[in-house]
Amino acid sequence: MLTLSAPPTFLQLWLLPRLATFEARIGGLDISLESNDALIVPTWRGSGARLAIRYGRGPWPDVTNYRLLGDELFPVCTPALLKQHGQPMKPADLARHTLLEVAWNSPQSATVPGWQTWLETVGVANQVSPPQRRYSLSGLAVDQAIAGRGLMLASLPLVMDRLASGVLMIRPFGEQHALASPMTYDLLTPAIGEASPAVARFVDWLLQEATVFDGEANKAH
Template identity: 25%
Template sequence: MLQGPHKLRSGLPPLHALRAFESVGRTGSAKDAALELCITQSAISHQLRQLEDALGIKLFERRGRSLSLTLAGREYFVAVAQALALVRDRTETLIENEQQDTVTVASLPSFAIHWLIPRLSEFFSKHSRVNVNLRYTLMGESAPNDAADLRIRYGSGTWEGYMSQQILGGSLIVVCTPEYLKRHGQVRETTDLRRHQLIHDQNLSCWRQWFASQGLTDFPLSHELVLHDQHMAIAATLHGQGIGLCRSTLIADDLAKGRLVRLFEHSTDGENGYHVCWREEIRLSSAAKAFRRWLVAQSKACSSEVSYSSGD
């Protein structure tokens, strides 16, 4: 026999009794609910009666060991099930996003090797508990089901389904190694480039654009080494295979340490650049947010001003 409704603290019945009620209502069995909640069947029965006593309302019809919801029980079950599902969902999201200590970054090889990896120790010095999972992505690659938290892409900054923030510009400058100049002679004028092998990535128009910006629209390109991407183009230039047209932001360290020298003050500035991107519908974890903030701060600290040398 039900007792009158007890005065509930905060207006809520015991949470463990609500869990038992929801589980029985969903599975239709006190035995199954007991297995699900890892308690005894008698404990389930006790919690159900505790809930009914607290509410002063009969929630189940009992016939032997079988249980069936009353009309009031069915209405209450819908509300309790929705509420617990919401709490469960928000709890899982909170744990995944706010306590996650790993950030997965998909980056173009050129950016990862020549800019990002050399600076990662600075990130770890400030975020020692964050793990970074870094992997490659290719130019133009589309991965709607990508598991990466952040992506480093090159372009205008507009990609469907993504939010983005520019981190590095994409100006192109003419460079080579000091050893290359010693072997092949100095480069003082633009016309001197005719006798040298010119290196660039698959964007075949880059050198022509650079020459056109110098007023040379019909400059002949007799010796070219065309490589798949900027990473390969920079590597070939560093190995003395010719004169490269490279993005200044990716070779700033090589210039600063004398591995490369800039041959002309002139550069071409395109509208494109490197951007950090993330899916619009995904709520970033605290680790991903920290990495994104660090990227932006590093990009601001990275000077794009580099000196040039005629090779004297």
């Protein structure tokens, strides 16, 4: 048995779609998934091996830390929204659109750049109103963006699969105006103790999936 906890939206939009690959290729491991982003110390003891994926800034205390994915933030929306309201050809045109804000969570209370930082970076903070809608979970903002309710400042790992379709989401400014995030998605394992072969295979598989994703993200650039 392996218990893995991860932030809810990352679990839903990045990890779950990839688990079928692990089960098809390797299998042999009962996996229990928990939606959680609290700062915990995983342990091999108890009902099952316990791993965690966290979004934050290392180093993490009392665990072995593997960098899983880096991150960047950029505006996304649906093609239909741009067609309906007019495609933003430059950042100042966002004044015609609703901005969806995410209260990014980190167990370390690290700060993630938001719309205000993005607007200041591109030089239009005095021309565009601050975000009108705010969400405590990034998944809620993703759902609202896909529903055409506005533009979201999105985290790359959470939306790249949807961007690939070209239907659910697009980047209205292309590859321009992305903000590098100080946060990373990290895999945390116990600092002491040996994993079973099955758990070790799962960890290896997860790191390989992250490498593949990074390669696809670099190609997209």
